[in-house]
Amino acid sequence: MLSSRIRIVIALSLSFLVSGFIMKYVSHSSTGATPYIEVQNVVLDFSNSLSHSQARLMTSLQSIHIPVFPTSSPSTPSIPTSPPLPNEARPELPPTSPTGQEWTAAPTPVPTSIVSSSGIFPTTIIPTNPIPPTYTPSKIPPTNTPKPTSAPLPTAIPELPPVTSNQRPGSNLEEVFKEVSKRMCVPVALLKATQQEESGQRYRTFATDKFSLANRLNWWNESSTSEYDYFTGVAYSAQSGKAPSDSKFPGKEIAHPIQPNAYDQWIMGPEQISQQEQDASRKNTIKILPNNIDRRVLFDNFIIYSSITLNRVGSSPRTSCDDWPEETVRLVAEKHYGACAYSGGNYCDDIWRLYKSFK
Secondary structure (H helix, E strand, O other): OHHHHHHHHHHHHHHHHHHHHHHHHHHHHOOOHHHHHHHHHHHHHHHHHHHHHHHHHHHHHHOOOOOOOOOOOOOOOOOOOOOOOOOOOOOOOOOOOOOOHHHHOOOOOOOOEEEOOOOOOEEEOOOOOOOOOOOOOOOOOOOOOOOOOOOOOOOOOOOOOOOOOOEOOOOOHHHHHHHHHHHHOOOHHHHHHHHHHHHOOOOOOOOHHHHHHHOEOOHHHOOOOOHHHHHHOOOOOOOOOEOOOOOOOOOOEOOOOOOOOOOOOOOEOOOOEOHHHHHHOHHHHOOOOOOOOOOOOHHHHHHHHHHHHHHHHOOOOOOOOOOOOHHHHHHHHHHHHOOOEEOOEEHHHHHHHHHHHOO
C-alpha cells in the first residue's frame, strides 16, 4: 500500500512539470489572446486540482502508523541479522506475530508466560514474592514417660559387732552420736538437733566420770548416784517429775511436773523416749543390744530414737547417712512431737533450724 501511494505522488509531480512546460510554450508560441487565455485557465484548474490532490496525499501519509520497534535490553538476547532469504525459502511468521496495529497497545497478560521484547521468545514469569511450600513435619511417635522411681536408699553399712558390755560405746557426747550414726545410718546433725530441743545443754558439759556414769547400764541404782544425777541424766518421768519405781529413789519428785494429771508414759532420756516406744522398737534394736536396753542410758536412748525415726519416715528420700532433705527432717520432727505447732512456736521449724546449725 505504501509503494502504490509513492508512485501516485511521482506521477502527479511529473504531470505538474509537463503542464508548466506546455503553458510556457503556448504563451510564447500563440499569437492570439483567446487561445492563451483558454490554455492558461485550463492549466490553472489543473494546478488547483493538483494542489487538492497533494493535500489529500499528505493527509493519507499522516494517517499511516509506522511501527516502533523496541530496543533490545541487556537481559534479552538479540536475534542475529542474517541475509534475506529468497521468497520461496522464507519461513512463514508464526500466527501469534503481532501486526503493526497491535504494537501500539499493551500486550494481553498471560498467566504463566509473557512475550519477550523480541516478540518471539516466551519468558517465564518469576513471582517477586514466592509463596514458600508448606512444611509438614513428620509425625513423631510419643515417647514413653518414665515412671518416677523411689528415692535410693543409703548404701548398706557394714554391721558392727553387737554391744554386750554394760558400759556403752563413747566417752563423750560427740563420740556417742557418731557410734549411733554408723550403726543406724541416721545423720549426726539430726541426733544433735532433737537432743538440743528435748533436753538442752546437759551432757555437753559433763566431766568424764559423770558422762561415763550416764552411759552405763543401771547407773540410776549405783551407790554413788545422787538425786542431781537423776536430774542431769533425765532418769525421771518428764510428765510427773518423779523417779521410777525401779530406781534408787523410787517415787521421789526430782523435777517439777509438767503434766501431773496426765497419763504417765514414763518419758525419759536425752531424746525423751517413752516406755511404749522402747518396747515397740525392741525387735530392731536387739541385734545391736542383744542382752538388754534402757532409754535412761545415753547410747541406748539414741539407738531407740534412731530406730523409731527410720520406721516413721518410711520411704522418704534419704540419700546418705550424713544428710537428709528438709522434707524428711520436718517429717521426723512432726512425728516425734506429734505436731509441728506448739504454744508460742513451731517444733518442726526448731528442729530444721538446729539441724542446719549442726551441719
